[in-house]
Amino acid sequence: MSQYSEDSGYVVAVDVGGTSMKGGVVTRSGEVVATDRRPTGAEGGPENVVAAIRSFVGDLAARGSSLLGRAPAAVGIAVPGLVDDATATALYAANLGWRDVPATGLVPLDVPVLLGHDVRTGGLAESVLGAGRELTDFLFLPIGTGIAGAMIIKGGPYGGTSGWAGEIGHIPVFPEGERCACGQTGCLETYASAAAVARRYSARAASPATAERVAALTAAGDPVAVKVWDDAVEALSLALATYTLLLDPSAIVLGGGLAEAGPLLSDPLAARLGERLTFRSAPPLRKAALGVSAGMLGAALLGWRAAGVPDARASWALDVPKTSAVP
Amino acid sequence: MSQYSEDSGYVVAVDVGGTSMKGGVVTRSGEVVATDRRPTGAEGGPENVVAAIRSFVGDLAARGSSLLGRAPAAVGIAVPGLVDDATATALYAANLGWRDVPATGLVPLDVPVLLGHDVRTGGLAESVLGAGRELTDFLFLPIGTGIAGAMIIKGGPYGGTSGWAGEIGHIPVFPEGERCACGQTGCLETYASAAAVARRYSARAASPATAERVAALTAAGDPVAVKVWDDAVEALSLALATYTLLLDPSAIVLGGGLAEAGPLLSDPLAARLGERLTFRSAPPLRKAALGVSAGMLGAALLGWRAAGVPDARASWALDVPKTSAVP
Structure with missing residues (x-):
C-alpha cells in the first residue's frame, strides 16, 4: 500500500540541461514524491545523451513504481534547442549535438511522451504554478x-x-x-x-x-x-x-x-x-517563484497533458514550489 | 430589385484616420458596392469627430439601403489609439483628442457595432484577404x-x-x-x-x-x-x-x-x-496587398463579426483588393 492517494497516479518529468538533468516523479495532485539529478553526458556525444536520458527516465519510473505501486501515466521532457511539437521530435540542440531525436527514443517505456523547449517549459510552470499564476x-x-x-x-x-x-x-x-x-x-x-x-x-x-x-x-x-x-x-x-x-x-x-x-x-x-x-x-x-525546478515542474505539466489530463494543475497545491526543490 | 444577390446583406465599414475617414458598403460576399471619403474634423475637437463619424455611418447606411434595399446588418469601425474590445469603447486617441467613446456613440442606427484598433484592423484585412492570406x-x-x-x-x-x-x-x-x-x-x-x-x-x-x-x-x-x-x-x-x-x-x-x-x-x-x-x-x-483600403476592409470584417458572421471572409472573392480601392 502506498502512502499516497490511490487515484493519484504519477508522471516522470525530466529537464535536460547542457551539463545536468533534473528529474522528478510528480503525482496528479502535484506532489513531487521523488527527485534526482544526473549528468547529461554531452561530452560523450549525442548518442550518449539519448542513452543517459533513457536510463534516467527508466530509473525514475522504477522509483515511482516502488513508491506508488504502478507504472507512470506518461513522461514529460524539457530539452534545449528546437522542438517540433507536431511530430514530438527534438530537432536540434547545439549544446547536445543532436538532430531529429524522436520523443519515443528518449523513453524506455510504452507510455505517452511530450517534449517541450526548456525555457518555454519553465515558463509554462511559472505561468501555471509560479510568479505568473494569474497572468495570461x-x-x-x-x-x-x-x-x-x-x-x-x-x-x-x-x-x-x-x-x-x-x-x-x-x-x-x-x-x-x-x-x-x-x-x-x-x-x-x-x-x-x-x-x-x-x-x-x-x-x-x-x-x-x-x-x-x-x-x-x-x-x-x-x-x-x-x-x-x-x-x-x-x-x-x-x-x-x-x-x-x-x-x-x-x-x-x-x-x-x-x-x-x-x-x-x-x-x-x-x-x-x-x-x-x-x-x-x-x-x-x-x-520567478520556482527557481531551478521550473523546467522539471513544467515537464511534469507536459507529462500530465500527454496522459490526457491537461488540467492536472487545477488541483495542484499552491505550495508546490516549496516542496519541489531539486537537490 | 437590387442587382446584388438577395441573401447578401451588407455592413457599413469606416476607417477613421487622423485627418480623413474612408468608408465602404461591403456585402457578405465581400463586394465593395460603395466607397466614400470624408474629413475627420479633428481640428474641431473630439465632439466634432464623433459627430462626423455618426453622420458618415448614417450616410453610408443610406447608400447601402438605396442600393441593396435594406438596413445594414452591422457596422465595423477602425479607430486610432487605444480600444477596449471587451467594452467596445474607444479609450483614447492623441490625434483625435477623445477619451472613452462607446462604439454605440459612433453609430446613429440600432445595429451591432465592433470597434478595432486601426493598424490591427488593417493587419486583420491583410491576414484574411491580403499579403498574409495563408499565414497565421x-x-x-x-x-x-x-x-x-x-x-x-x-x-x-x-x-x-x-x-x-x-x-x-x-x-x-x-x-x-x-x-x-x-x-x-x-x-x-x-x-x-x-x-x-x-x-x-x-x-x-x-x-x-x-x-x-x-x-x-x-x-x-x-x-x-x-x-x-x-x-x-x-x-x-x-x-x-x-x-x-x-x-x-x-x-x-x-x-x-x-x-x-x-x-x-x-x-x-x-x-x-x-x-x-x-x-x-x-x-x-x-x-502589403490592400494599400490604403486595408483599414476599411478590416472594418468590414469586424462588421461581419458583429453581425454574427465571423467567417464571412471564407466566401470573399480573391480579387477583393482590386475592386475596393477607396477614392
Missing part, C-alpha cells in the same frame, strides 16, 4: 549562462512559426557594440548574462570572478564591478523596453542566476525601464 | 507618417495586455540616437517613417522634400538622400531583426507610403536583415 500575457526571462525568454501569450508559451521565438538574448541592444559569440553584434546576452557579467568583469579587473562575486563587489562599490553591472542593467532596460513596446506584457518575471541578486538588479532595472518609456507605463518586474 | 503568424508594418505594427499571432491580431502591443515604431534602435517626438531616444519612427525621411532630408539639404521625392533622389544617387535613406534602412533592419528574434514570424508585410518605393526599400532591407541574423534565417519581406 507575460515574459519569463531566466538570466543565466545565456539569456532566452519564454513569451507567455494568451495563456500559453509561444514558440513562433518554427520554434525560434523568444531569442531576446540576441536582440541587438547596442548596434555598434561588442561582438557576441553568436556572430551578431551588440546582443543583450553579451552584456547581461551571468556569464557575460563574469567575463566582462574578469577582463577589466584582470582577475577572475563569478557573476555572484561581481554582484557582491557592485554592492560594495567596486568601480569596475559597478560599471559592468551598470552595462548589464542598461542592456536589460533596452531589451525590456523593446519587449514592452512590442508585446505589452502584464509583467516581466526575472529568473536565473542573475535574478538572485534581487534588488541590486531589479531596482535600477525597474527605474531605468520606467525612465525609458514615455507614453506608456512599464510592466512590473517580478522574481 | 506575421508582422504587418505600415510605414507612413508614423510607424506601428499589427502583430498577427496564432491567426489573429494581438493587442497585448492593455491594447498597446505593436508599438515597434518606438523601440529604441539607436540608444544613443536622436530624440523622438514621443520623448524617448532613438526610436525607429524617428529615422524610418515617411515623415522622418522627409524631415531628415529637408534638414540636411536645407530644401523641403517629401519622402517620395527623397526616394527618387536616392535612386538618382543624391548623396544626402542616400545617407538619409540608408539610415532608415539601417533602423528598419535593426527593428526587424529584433522582431524576428523575438517573434519568429513567417513573413514581414511592408505597407504604407514608404513601401511604395518597392525594391529601393525592400532590397537593401532584406540584405541587411539577412546579414544581421547569424544563427537563424530571415523571414521573407512581402509588400
Whole structure:
C-alpha cells in the first residue's frame, strides 16, 4: 500500500540541461514524491545523451513504481534547442549535438511522451504554478549562462512559426557594440548574462570572478564591478523596453542566476525601464517563484497533458514550489 | 430589385484616420458596392469627430439601403489609439483628442457595432484577404507618417495586455540616437517613417522634400538622400531583426507610403536583415496587398463579426483588393 492517494497516479518529468538533468516523479495532485539529478553526458556525444536520458527516465519510473505501486501515466521532457511539437521530435540542440531525436527514443517505456523547449517549459510552470499564476500575457526571462525568454501569450508559451521565438538574448541592444559569440553584434546576452557579467568583469579587473562575486563587489562599490553591472542593467532596460513596446506584457518575471541578486538588479532595472518609456507605463518586474525546478515542474505539466489530463494543475497545491526543490 | 444577390446583406465599414475617414458598403460576399471619403474634423475637437463619424455611418447606411434595399446588418469601425474590445469603447486617441467613446456613440442606427484598433484592423484585412492570406503568424508594418505594427499571432491580431502591443515604431534602435517626438531616444519612427525621411532630408539639404521625392533622389544617387535613406534602412533592419528574434514570424508585410518605393526599400532591407541574423534565417519581406483600403476592409470584417458572421471572409472573392480601392 502506498502512502499516497490511490487515484493519484504519477508522471516522470525530466529537464535536460547542457551539463545536468533534473528529474522528478510528480503525482496528479502535484506532489513531487521523488527527485534526482544526473549528468547529461554531452561530452560523450549525442548518442550518449539519448542513452543517459533513457536510463534516467527508466530509473525514475522504477522509483515511482516502488513508491506508488504502478507504472507512470506518461513522461514529460524539457530539452534545449528546437522542438517540433507536431511530430514530438527534438530537432536540434547545439549544446547536445543532436538532430531529429524522436520523443519515443528518449523513453524506455510504452507510455505517452511530450517534449517541450526548456525555457518555454519553465515558463509554462511559472505561468501555471509560479510568479505568473494569474497572468495570461507575460515574459519569463531566466538570466543565466545565456539569456532566452519564454513569451507567455494568451495563456500559453509561444514558440513562433518554427520554434525560434523568444531569442531576446540576441536582440541587438547596442548596434555598434561588442561582438557576441553568436556572430551578431551588440546582443543583450553579451552584456547581461551571468556569464557575460563574469567575463566582462574578469577582463577589466584582470582577475577572475563569478557573476555572484561581481554582484557582491557592485554592492560594495567596486568601480569596475559597478560599471559592468551598470552595462548589464542598461542592456536589460533596452531589451525590456523593446519587449514592452512590442508585446505589452502584464509583467516581466526575472529568473536565473542573475535574478538572485534581487534588488541590486531589479531596482535600477525597474527605474531605468520606467525612465525609458514615455507614453506608456512599464510592466512590473517580478522574481520567478520556482527557481531551478521550473523546467522539471513544467515537464511534469507536459507529462500530465500527454496522459490526457491537461488540467492536472487545477488541483495542484499552491505550495508546490516549496516542496519541489531539486537537490 | 437590387442587382446584388438577395441573401447578401451588407455592413457599413469606416476607417477613421487622423485627418480623413474612408468608408465602404461591403456585402457578405465581400463586394465593395460603395466607397466614400470624408474629413475627420479633428481640428474641431473630439465632439466634432464623433459627430462626423455618426453622420458618415448614417450616410453610408443610406447608400447601402438605396442600393441593396435594406438596413445594414452591422457596422465595423477602425479607430486610432487605444480600444477596449471587451467594452467596445474607444479609450483614447492623441490625434483625435477623445477619451472613452462607446462604439454605440459612433453609430446613429440600432445595429451591432465592433470597434478595432486601426493598424490591427488593417493587419486583420491583410491576414484574411491580403499579403498574409495563408499565414497565421506575421508582422504587418505600415510605414507612413508614423510607424506601428499589427502583430498577427496564432491567426489573429494581438493587442497585448492593455491594447498597446505593436508599438515597434518606438523601440529604441539607436540608444544613443536622436530624440523622438514621443520623448524617448532613438526610436525607429524617428529615422524610418515617411515623415522622418522627409524631415531628415529637408534638414540636411536645407530644401523641403517629401519622402517620395527623397526616394527618387536616392535612386538618382543624391548623396544626402542616400545617407538619409540608408539610415532608415539601417533602423528598419535593426527593428526587424529584433522582431524576428523575438517573434519568429513567417513573413514581414511592408505597407504604407514608404513601401511604395518597392525594391529601393525592400532590397537593401532584406540584405541587411539577412546579414544581421547569424544563427537563424530571415523571414521573407512581402509588400502589403490592400494599400490604403486595408483599414476599411478590416472594418468590414469586424462588421461581419458583429453581425454574427465571423467567417464571412471564407466566401470573399480573391480579387477583393482590386475592386475596393477607396477614392
